[in-house]
Amino acid sequence: MTGTGPKPGRFGDLGIRAVSGVVLGALCLFCVMIGGIPAMLLAAVLLVLLFWEYHRIITGNPRFATLPLLVLSAGGVLGIAAAGLGAAALGFVFLMIAALVAGLLSPRHFLELAGGALYIGVAIGGLLVILETETRGVDVLIWIVVIIIASDVGAYFTGRSVGGRKLCPRISPGKTCSGAIGGLACACGLSMVIAAVLGWPILVAAGAGLLVAMASQAGDLAESWLKRRAGVKDSGVLLPGHGGFLDRLDGILGGTWAFLILDALGVAAALY
Structure with a gap:
């Protein structure tokens, strides 16, 4: 008989989920409440990490320093910064250009990378625009x-x-x-x-x-x-x-x- 060990309960992963969720939430809330540069930096880092993971899922390539990813990250950071300064339209133009370039550099996954870049970038940039422009x-x-x-x-x-x-x-x-x-x-x-x-x-x-x-x-x-x-x-x-x-x-x-x-x-x- 092979021992597989006890199966986790219905909420067996609740503790670790709660701790990591609280830590991430507290960091995000801190940056949001301060606003300005901390919020823009948080948004830029999240955009890079999100697209890194998305890029890994789509292409199967786990490396971080792939050219399409770096191009998108640079364009995304510029877009986020521009949006945070109030030039939201300019920021989204940067995101669209970065998405297009990233897709062209990986033609096999063009639609998925370009579409995912816009989906992620507009959402992250949109959160900053809400924070900076809404009353x-x-x-x-x-x-x-x-x-x-x-x-x-x-x-x-x-x-x-x-x-x-x-x-x-x-x-x-x-x-x-x-x-x-x-x-x-x-x-x-x-x-x-x-x-x-x-x-x-x-x-x-x-x-x-x-x-x-x-x-x-x-x-x-x-x-x-x-x-x-x-x-x-x-x-x-x-x-x-x-x-x-x-x-x-x-x-x-x-x-x-x-x-x-x-x-x-x-x-x-x-x-x-």
Whole structure:
């Protein structure tokens, strides 16, 4: 008989996930509250790490110093800095040029690298634009992140406690329908609580929070699909209990895109 050891419980990885999540969250919150250069540096570092992991998933190349990655990172940092200084349009132009160059230098993966670069870069740059330009930028940014975290945490606990039918077994076998519903309910409820505290319209906040949470779950599933196609479990190993930064921030990227679209349509302005 071969001994495989005791199986971990439903929440066996909760401790390490919580510690690494709190440390990352505290660092990000510190930079956001200070704003300015610390926030721009944080955004630039996150962009480089996220695209490094994305590049690894798409190409199977684990090296950091690949030419397309360095080109994209340099362009992304310039774009982030420009956005942080208020020239958001110029910043996004830099990101688009960097994405195009990165794709051209890896023609086999052109669409995936260029599209992923824009997806990641616009989301990270958009968070900085929100922080720098909105009248209550810090409040809005924290609301976005808290709603997405609530969706993730709610899905984790509900899914592991209730179980039931799998949401997308071919893409992410661990995700359940009960978890998805629980996560959306947590995000919507917490959004209403935050709105009541900040004086925002509660129903608008509930609807916006629901849409942001749905987009965050879609972003999570999209990353799971990419990893499954590439045959890798995690995007990286830099965050104990979570895998890589892309594993932890995939929902943030999707949720931020949803908010940016709502903001462009003038819906988000009703929040504050």
